Structures are given as structure tokens and as C-alpha cells.
Amino acid sequence: LVSVGAIDPETSSFFKFTNLPCKELKDLIESRNASGEITAHLFDSSGKLCAPEYSNRVVGLTLEEVKSSPLTIGIAFSKSKVNATVAALKGNLINSLVIDEPTAREVISILEKDER
DSSP: OEEOBOOOTTTOHHHHHOSSOHHHHHHHHHHTTOOEEETTEEEOTTSOBOOHHHHTTOOSOOHHHHHHSSOOEEEEOSGGGHHHHHHHHHTTSOSEEEEOHHHHHHHHHHHHHHHO
């Protein structure tokens, strides 16, 4: 069970609980084109790890370990998590999803556009 995390400095708990200064974290996210985080590992719009030097500092499961789990349930509530959820699905970081309806509608809309 993992939270699909948005990386918005105004709303994201990722900014509240990391040990990096806010400016350094913002710079890292922008320079690596990060779209979201799972277990404090940043990933890009295709769901690939994009800041390995930061991930090396994280104590816990790696994204590869999350991805290789037979059942990884992602939780995403609120429209601020749409991009992160789309990226997590594209990267097969999660294989089940608990999501609210407005967010699900936006995620589906983006995924359908990408298939065209």
C-alpha cells in the first residue's frame, strides 16, 4: 500500500517531511522534471526514477522493489495528484488504485488522450 504523492510545495506532505531545504527540493524537482513520488522516490512523467542521488538517501523500499511487488495498491485523492497518478500508472509502479471519482475522471481522460 503506497501513497501516490504530488510534489507541489504548497500542498504536498513530501515537502513537509523531507530533510532537504524547500529551495533545494524545488530545484531538484524542476531539474529532473519530476511528476510525483512514491515512498519518497521521485519519478518522471513516464514513471521512471529521476533523482537517484536523492533516492540513495531514502530508507525504505526502492521504486524497483515497489514495482516488483505482486500487489502494489496506490492511493490518490485530490486533483493535485492527477499527474503523479498518471505517471505511476504509465511506469507500472502500481497495479491497483484507490482513487476518488473526480481524480479518476481526469486520470482516465489523460490516459485516453495519450493512447490516441
